Structure formats: C-alpha cells, structure tokens
Amino acid sequence: xxxxxxxxxxxxxxxKIAQLARLDIAATExxxxxxxxxxxxxxVEKLKELDTEGVEPLRFMSGEMNNLxxxxxxxxxxxxxxxKLAPKADQDHILVPKVLNND
Amino acid sequence: MKEYSSLKAIxxxxxxxxxxxxxLVEHYLENxxxxxxxxxxxxxxxxxxxxxxxxxxxxxAENRAxxxxxxxxxxxxxxxxxxxxxxCSSKILDGFESQFTATAVQRLLNEDVIIIGxxxxxxxxxxxxxxxxxxxVVRNATNPAHVPGGSSGGSAVAVQADMCLVSLGxxxxxxVRQPAAFCGVVGLKPSYGRxxxxxxxxxxxxxxxxxxxxxxxxxxALVLEVMAGADEFDTTVSKKSVPEYSKALSxxxxxxxxxxxxxxxxxxLHPEVKQAxxxxxxxxxxxxxxxxSVDFPLLDYILPTYYILTTAEASSNLSxxxxxxYGFRSTSAEDLQQMYTQTRTEGFGAxxxxxxxxxxxxxxxxxxxxxxxxxxxxxxxxxxxxxxLFEQYDFIVLPTTPNTAFxxxxxNDNLVEMYLEDLFxxxxxxxxxxxxxxxxxxxxxxxxxxxxxxxxxxxxxxxLSFSQYLLES
Numbered sequence: 001x002x003x004x005x006x007x008x009x010x011x012x013x014x015x016k017i018a019q020l021a022r023l024d025i026a027a028t029e030x031x032x033x034x035x036x037x038x039x040x041x042x043x044v045e046k047l048k049e050l051d052t053e054g055v056e057p058l059r060f061m062s063g064e065m066n067n068l069x070x071x072x073x074x075x076x077x078x079x080x081x082x083x084k085l086a087p088k089a090d091q092d093h094i095l096v097p098k099v100l101n102n103d
Numbered sequence: 104m105k106e107y108s109s110l111k112a113i114x115x116x117x118x119x120x121x122x123x124x125x126x127l128v129e130h131y132l133e134n135x136x137x138x139x140x141x142x143x144x145x146x147x148x149x150x151x152x153x154x155x156x157x158x159x160x161x162x163x164a165e166n167r168a169x170x171x172x173x174x175x176x177x178x179x180x181x182x183x184x185x186x187x188x189x190x191c192s193s194k195i196l197d198g199f200e201s202q203f204t205a206t207a208v209q210r211l212l213n214e215d216v217i218i219i220g221x222x223x224x225x226x227x228x229x230x231x232x233x234x235x236x237x238x239x240v241v242r243n244a245t246n247p248a249h250v251p252g253g254s255s256g257g258s259a260v261a262v263q264a265d266m267c268l269v270s271l272g273x274x275x276x277x278x279v280r281q282p283a284a285f286c287g288v289v290g291l292k293p294s295y296g297r298x299x300x301x302x303x304x305x306x307x308x309x310x311x312x313x314x315x316x317x318x319x320x321x322x323x324a325l326v327l328e329v330m331a332g333a334d335e336f337d338t339t340v341s342k343k344s345v346p347e348y349s350k351a352l353s354x355x356x357x358x359x360x361x362x363x364x365x366x367x368x369x370x371x372l373h374p375e376v377k378q379a380x381x382x383x384x385x386x387x388x389x390x391x392x393x394x395x396s397v398d399f400p401l402l403d404y405i406l407p408t409y410y411i412l413t414t415a416e417a418s419s420n421l422s423x424x425x426x427x428x429y430g431f432r433s434t435s436a437e438d439l440q441q442m443y444t445q446t447r448t449e450g451f452g453a454x455x456x457x458x459x460x461x462x463x464x465x466x467x468x469x470x471x472x473x474x475x476x477x478x479x480x481x482x483x484x485x486x487x488x489x490x491x492l493f494e495q496y497d498f499i500v501l502p503t504t505p506n507t508a509f510x511x512x513x514x515n516d517n518l519v520e521m522y523l524e525d526l527f528x529x530x531x532x533x534x535x536x537x538x539x540x541x542x543x544x545x546x547x548x549x550x551x552x553x554x555x556x557x558x559x560x561x562x563x564x565x566x567l568s569f570s571q572y573l574l575e576s
Binding site: 008009013014017018020021022023024033036037039040041043044045046047048050052055056057058059060061062063064067068069076077081082085086087088094096097098099100 | 199448461
C-alpha cells in the first residue's frame with residue numbers, strides 16, 4: 001500500500017488524464033472515479049517492491065520477428081462500404097462537426 | 104430432442120440418417136428461446152442457421168461435408184463476421200457491422216460449421232462476471248442468481264445450457280477459463296500467437312487470444328486444429344505447423360506435474376475448491392505421476408503487472424472509437440474535439456472508462472517508467488520463472504478460480520476483490536503459455552469447480568491429451 005497515504009491521482013491530475021483520453025468526468029462522478037483509481041494504483045504499487053535493476057523490459061510476446069507478407073496492392077474496402085458505417089457522410093466523405101467553432 | 108455432448112455423437116447420427124442439421128438447429132434455437140432469461144445471446148441468426156443447416160445436410164447426403172459438419176456454434180460479440188453486427192457489448196459500436204470475417208471464424212465456416220448467433224460478454228471483454236455489458240448481465244444456468252464469470256460469460260452459458268455445441272470466446276486474463284470453470288464446461292486458451300486474431304476486436308494486444316468452449320476435449324481439439332496456424336493478415340500469429348490435436352488425445356506416459364504452493368495456500372481459496380484440486384493431485388500421485396510442490400513467490404505480482412500492461416494497451420487500442428468513421432456518435436457536440444469527448448463519454452461504460460483512464464495515467468510521461476516500464480520488467484521476471492518451471496515439469500496444475508461462481512452484485516463495492524477473481528488465470532496470459540479449465544466436480548452449493556492445467560508454449564497437444572486423461576479418470 002501507498003506508505004505516505006498521499007493519493008496518486010488528485011482532482012487536477014484526473015482531469016488532465018481524462019482530457020488526454022478524450023473523456024469527460026462529471027462533477028458528480030469525480031469522487032467515485034478518484035477513489036477507484038487510487039484504490040487500484042495503491043494495489044499495483046506492490047510492483048515497486050521488486051528489484052528489477054538490469055532486467056530488460058519484455059515488450060514483444062511473439063518469438064517470430066519480421067513476420068511479413070508480400071505487399072500487394074488490394075482494394076480491401078471500397079468507398080461505399082467504408083462510408084456505409086459512418087454516422088454522417090455524403091457521397092465521398094465522412095462528415096464531422098467543425099474543427100474550430102468560431103461563431 | 105436429447106442433449107448431444109459431442110460432435111462425434113452428432114456426426115454418427117447424421118451419417119446414420121437418424122438426425123439432420125436442420126433438426127439440430129431447431130433444437131438449439133428452442134433452447135435459446137426457452138432460456139432467454141439467461142441473456143447469453145445478443146442476437147440469433149435463426150434464418151441463416153436454418154439455411155446453412157440445409158446446405159450442410161445436402162453436403163452430407165453427397166458425401167462432401169467438411170470436418171465440422173453438424174457443429175453448431177456461437178461467437179462472442181468481439182469477433183467479426185461479415186455483414187453481421189458487432190458491438191463488443193458496448194453502446195459505442197451501435198449500428199456497426201463487420202466488413203470482413205475473422206480468419207478463425209472463416210476457417211470454421213470452411214469446414215461447414217453453423218453459426219447460430221453472437222453472444223453477450225463484458226464490454227470490450229473487460230470484466231470477470233459479465234456484469235459490465237451494455238446489454239445486461241448474463242446468468243449462470245446452474246443458479247441464475249449467480250454470475251457466469253467473464254468476460255466471455257454468454258459463450259460459456261451457451262455451452263452449459265445446450266444452446267450450441269461450441270462457443271468461441273476471447274481470453275486476455277482468464278476470460279475463457281474463468282467462465283468455463285464457473286459454468287462447468289471445458290475452456291481453452293491456446294498459446295499466444297497460436298490462432299490468428301485478424302477480426303478479433305483488440306483489448307490488450309500482447310495478451311489477447313481467441314479461446315474455445317466445449318463439452319469435451321475432442322471437440323475443442325478439433326476446433327483448435329482447424330482455426331490455428333499462419334495467417335498473412337496477422338503478423339503476431341505463429342507460422343509453426345499445426346499438429347492434428349484431435350488425433351493425438353491419448354496420454355500414456357508418466358507426467359511431471361508441479362503445483363504452486365502459493366496457489367493452494369492462498370488466503371482467499373475456497374476450502375472445497377482446494378479439496379477438489381488436492382484430490383486430483385493425490386490421484387495423479389497414486390497413478391505414479393510425479394507431483395511436486397514448487398515455490399512461486401512472484402504470484403502476488405502477476406495481477407498488478409497484468410492490470411498496468413492491459414490498461415495501458417487498452418487505452419491505446421480503444422482510442423480508435425471516436426465517433427468519426429463508425430458506431431455511435433454523440434449529437435450534442437458543437438465542434439470536433441467535443442464530439443470525440445462526448446461520444447466516448449456517452450458511449451463507453453464505467454469499467455471501460457476506468458481502464459482507459461488508468462492506462463492513460465500509467466503511460467503519461469511522468470509515470471511511464473515507474474509503472475509501465477516496471478511492469479514490463481516484472482513481466483520478464485514472471486516469464487523467466489515460469490519458463491524455468493517448464494524446463495523441469497510438463498504441467499502446472501492449479502485451481503482455475505479461488506471460488507465458485509459468486510452472486511450477481513457481490514463485488515460491486517470492491518474493484519480489487521473483483522480483480523482477484525483472476526488471480527490464477529492471468530499467469531498464462533502474462534507469459535503466453537496455453538492453459539485449459541476442465542470441470543472438477545461441484546461444491547455443496549451445486550456450483551461447478553474448475554481445474555486449470557498449464558503447459559509450455561505450443562504444447563497444446565500435451566495439454567489436451569493430459570486433460571482428456573484427467574477427465575476420463
């Protein structure tokens with residue numbers, strides 16, 4: 001457990017990571033989300049007990065490297081199929097709200 | 104109609120003319136309908152299944168049917184099946200339809216499998232109880248007040264309650280084996296990279312595996328041998344040749360079996376689960392197999408490693424759900440940034456958001472080394488220690504879960520308690536080895552107990568034949 005009982009995530013950090021993740025935390029949820037995250041982080045703190053000096057991080061689980069196929073051009077998804085699922089589209093494009101709202 | 108417990112029994116009757124695929128499909132559809140309260144299926148493909156049954160019946164009559172003729176399956180709602188909806192049990196994929204079929208699913212179709220529907224699961228496969236679905240909880244058929252386990256809960260219940268013969272699930276930390284144990288069926292997670300994941304919605308890419316639920320080992324072995332092997336659409340799938348698992352199911356040598364002292368002595372282990380595991384180990388000893396207790400002091404570090412790495416990978420994988428190209432889009436946004444945020448906030452459920460936030464946190468610049476890199480280092484320690492055990496032993500035997508299926512709502516107040524349900528299953532995912540859960544009796548409350556066996560990477564043949572031996576004994 002976290003020895004200095006200082007929470008890992010405070011309100012400000014929470015909103016910062018929520019912004020990075022493109023999620024919005026309503027004021028009414030703040031406390032519950034903070035408590036959940038800190039409960040989990042306190043628990044995973046346990047890893048810091050282990051001495052990992054000189055251990056190479058394990059980044060890839062596949063033992064086979066450069067498992068490549070030949071690069072053959074292929075129209076895997078045609079335009080109408082690609083546009084079909086878009087929430088909003090015209091004949092040629094997926095439509096989204098304005099990037100800058102400068103009214 | 105009676106319940107068929109193996110493809111072999113079905114195929115014998117199909118060949119003998121006393122059964123047709125059409126009758127089988129009707130039987131399963133009736134069961135799905137009768138047990139609709141269990142909430143195992145999100146959608147059935149009844150008309151298509153009926154049509155496909157006629158096609159397969161015709162093929163059987165003409166003696167040109169595939170290996171899996173007569174097998175009716177369900178697929179977890181994380182696997183692509185062209186022109187069929189796919190939602191990962193999430194609101195954020197409202198209206199999504201697969202534009203191609205997953206390689207694993209296609210290979211089964213090529214052998215004349217009949218797909219009867221898609222199955223409920225925890226949202227984006229995140230959960231251990233199937234309580235996180237946007238489409239409601241799934242119930243355990245043995246006792247509907249209890250969970251079926253998760254995240255592939257619907258897939259487990261479908262086999263348990265005879266709604267299909269086999270289900271496909273996915274297993275990132277135990278999502279096939281844990282519900283298999285809770286529902287009293289067989290559940291296999293193969294080695295990392297054994298089955299192509301092309302067409303499997305990604306949760307944590309260095310862990311995710313497609314897994315199989317069945318009523319016996321032979322069916323699971325056959326399905327594995329059809330699905331496994333190289334695929335040019337997945338660079339992480341192994342090119343290793345695929346043995347004919349279903350033809351090598353006899354186990355006639357003496358095994359060297361280890362059990363992890365820390366698992367049997369674990370504080371939260373239910374006495375009846377412990378007793379059932381101990382009974383299996385005693386039996387193996389009596390039969391002349393080597394059974395030894397080994398220390399695995401890293402056990403308590405496996406789950407924290409798993410949660411740091413999987414949430415990190417999830418936060419990255421799930422960034423694609425932004426409301427632009429497919430699925431749900433919030434209508435309340437006025438600019439693009441707002442649209443992303445509102446869509447994700449309204450579209451994802453609480454557990455998914457929690458994991459995305461946690462993953463974003465452990466990957467953020469100030470904490471990256473302390474959490475993410477440290478977890479990758481510990482992952483190597485755990486893998487090295489496990490690999491070392493497999494230099495000395497053929498199998499590791501342990502309970503699949505510390506408890507039998509808990510009541511719906513039991514862990515609502517304590518997340519870590521819920522996460523601890525995966526204590527024994529995550530090791531196989533953290534190190535990439537194959538593992539299976541097989542039924543191992545029932546507790547006095549009537550709920551099933553599971554036994555887990557792990558083997559070294561790509562030793563599915565040994566794992567399956569040894570499991571067959573255990574089930575026969």
